[in-house]
Amino acid sequence: MKKLSLLILIAFLLNLVVGCELISKTPEGEAKTVVAKVNGEKITKGEFDKLFQSQIVQYEMMYGEGFASKPENADMIKSLKEDILTQMINEKLIIQKANELKVVPDDKTIETEVNKLYDDAVKQAGGEDKFKSTLETFKMTVDDFKKYMSNRVIIEKVYDEVVKDVTVTDDELIKYYNENMYDYTEKPNKMNVSHILVEDEATAKKVLDEINKGAKFEDVAKKYSTDPGSKDNGGNLGDIYYNDDNYDKTFMTNAIALPVGKISPIVKTQFGYHIIKVNKKEEYKLKPFEQVKDQVKEVVLENKKTDKINETFTNWEKEAKITKYTDRL
Incomplete structure (x- = not known):
């Protein structure tokens, strides 16, 4: 009787496990699968798949239909998946920092900026129908696009906040000018x-x-x-x-x-x-420093801002609690 009870218990547990597996493999369950966590915030398989499928369309445009399913491209697809996940993690972390830094604009401001970006994209595409058709080609909706642009707006505010105190001196400008003089010749x-x-x-x-x-x-x-x-x-x-x-x-x-x-x-x-x-x-003459000072300043300032944002983000990344589940991609 003890053996029989044990067998019944094992059978019950096996059925329970199989049942759970079946539930987790439904499209809805698959989409909710967590593929990464950033300071406790989840990134789901559904969110990941939107970006991945859009990227696959671009790859197939370049390399031919069925590119992702070919065995010889497996390493490239694996690398692409990891890159996309890293991109999503970075974006999630920056949005979190935007809230900490209190630089997230109000909803109305975000909506206004996103609508402007949308209108610019429509104009560039040659009309709303053409733009929507392009989005469909890349397996995106208008809402997907606007959500992406909304994050772009917030990330831009973070960038501005981080680099707001970056300045350059004349000595730095002259040093750069002397080290890159071939950028400033008459021809x-x-x-x-x-x-x-x-x-x-x-x-x-x-x-x-x-x-x-x-x-x-x-x-x-x-x-x-x-x-x-x-x-x-x-x-x-x-x-x-x-x-x-x-x-x-x-x-x-x-x-x-x-x-x-x-x-x-x-x-x-x-x-x-x-x-x-x-x-x-x-060979041509070197333009005088005063003549190109503004150009030099623009380059040096942008380089310093890039260094500042990279340094800041590296520190954020070190401090963050990030977990990746790449085996679930």
Whole structure:
């Protein structure tokens, strides 16, 4: 009898568990599933799915229908889900801070600003019908859009509050001007550059020796260079602007200093060892500081504001109690 009672109890518990599972897997239950908590406030699967599905539409526009279901894209989809969840957590945290800082506008102000943003979006889309059609394409409603814009308005107020005391000095402006002078020439300075890239210094010395003995730079580049983008062109990288941040700083400094037609000594960068040749240059005068001071101030002030908001948000994040349930996404 004891064994029988135990079996009945186990069967009852199993049925209870299965029943709970069935309930939790209904669409309504799934939507209410908590995927993250921010200081006790929940983010649900339903909220997450709205953003995720909208993003998937964009991915399928770029990469083709069924992109998300292809096994080879699983890692990208996983990364996308994590990024969206992080975005939602960050937004939730900032909205919480808006309430703490008492910068949340009243409902009427928010409604006015959101309606203006909505009207601007409608105008840009070419009419309300077209805009609503676009929202439908991205699986959004007008209410979804307005809720998103409402949060944008509040987040903007938080940003303004955090950076309200940020200022810049003339010394900071002059320092930035001197360090970024190629942004302030009468016309953009540029040069046509060739290079030979090799992995080790011994090979670089061999390359330089062959060039110094009369070998053509282009022929040596085709023979030795490991840069697939320029090797077949005799090492030619094309025209490069002096303020192009896409190139290694050490490489750029040496190329800018090199006279036209001359061959550089060996230049070591994070990518390896270079021999550089500048084929042509177009250089223009530097505008006086006073002439561009307002432009410089705008850039430096914006950079300092960005640093301030990033520092502040990092501190908020450290202090917050954040829990993620990525296995539920």
